[in-house]
Amino acid sequence: MKRLAVAATGAALLSSVVLSGCAAFTDDSASSADGVEVAAAFYPLQYVAGRVAGEHAKVENLTTPGNEPHDLELSPKETADVARADLVLYQRGFQPAVDDAVDQSATGDTLDVADxxxxxxxxxxxxxxxxxxxxxxxxxxxxxxxxxxxxxxLEEVDPDNADDYAANAADLRADLKQLDQEYADGLTGCERTTVVVSHDAFGYLQRYGVTMAAILGLSPDSEPTPADLARLQELIHDDGVTTVFSESLVSPETAEQLADDTGVKSAVLDPIEGLTDETSDEDYLSLMHANLSALEEANGC
Known part of the structure; x- marks a missing residue:
């Protein structure tokens, strides 16, 4: 996974940004007295926080819709979101800019999902x-x-609403268990199991019996070598692959070119790292269902 260097801004500048952001928030926005504030580092975490918090919290996504979370650099407003949040939900090592903001600015609780x-x-x-x-x-x-x-x-931050948080989490788990079963059932007995994707963002799906072969490796904007492309062309031919999957948030050009060169279809498999203009009306569950349908069609399930 790409590790981007985050430009150092200096302690004085960071403090100024945080203080000014907090001041503006106090004057014009809902304060913690009006509800819990949650800052979520990227979309799947925002989705979970929103489902669990329900009406009791305002959840801000630090990654603007349409942007690649790997490439995130925080604006002054987003740094202030981290500073004033009652809870920051993030994944250490995935977005260095968020890691730095948590370490230097967070004043509330933090939850690293990698733990x-x-x-x-x-x-x-x-x-x-x-x-x-x-x-x-x-x-x-x-x-x-x-x-x-x-x-x-959230129960620690806001104990008055602990029962609601627990109930919402239970409802979320029920939905996700059903989704898990749908993937297990849907990807059983397929004509083929190899899936060619844009980059290595789908490895956790392999527990459902598919095998992912990525064009771009760990980074979504790296470039494949001629040897990589030759290997994939051979794999597509030998395994009877019908579809090469591009993804949202990054250019589909390389995937579409490989599909064209091998005479197979091109389609989209969404890594659900963030929403786009085209998926703004979707959510995690609907996008996962769309991905399952695409995999079933491609693999003859």
Whole structure:
């Protein structure tokens, strides 16, 4: 996974940004007296926080819709969101800018989801890297674990509404268990199991019996070598692959070119790292269902 260097701003500048952001918030926005404030680092965490918090909290997504979360650099407003939040929900190591803001600015509770779920190395997904795969939300049951942890954290922040948080987390887990079963049933007995995707964001789906082969490796904007493309062309031919999947938030050009070169279809498999203009009316569950339908069609399930 790409590790972007975050430009140092200096302690004085950061303090100024945080203080000015907090001052503006106090004057013009709802304060903690009006409800709990949650800052979520990227969309799947925002989805979980919103489901668990319900009407009792305002949830801000630090990654603007349409932007790649890997590339995030926080604005002064987003840094102020971290500073004033009652709870910051993030994944250490996934977005260095958020890690820095949490370390330097957070004044409320923080929850690192990497402490909640057991991330596995890319090597376990067949990729030559010992780096941990951060895309755990492709496994609905792991996302349910995050929901339970968010409920526990919110119960500490806002004990008056503890029963609602626990009930909302239970409802979320029920939905995610059903989704997990749908994937297990839907991807059983397929004509083929190989799935060619844009980059290594879908490894956690392999527990449903599919095998992911990525064009771009760990980084969504890296470039494949001629040897990579030749290997994939051979794999597509040998395994009878019908579809090459591009994804939202990054250019589909490389995936579409590979599909064209091999005479197969091109389609979208959404890594659900963030929403776009086209998916603004969707949510995690609907996008996961769309992905399942695409995989079933591509693999003859």
């Amino acid at each position: 909640v779920v057991d991330l596995v190395p890319f090597r376990d997904h067949g990729v030559d890297s010992d780096e941990l795969d951060p895309h755990f939300w492709q496994d609905p049951l792991l996302l349910a674990d995050v929901g339970d942890a968010v409920a526990e954290q």
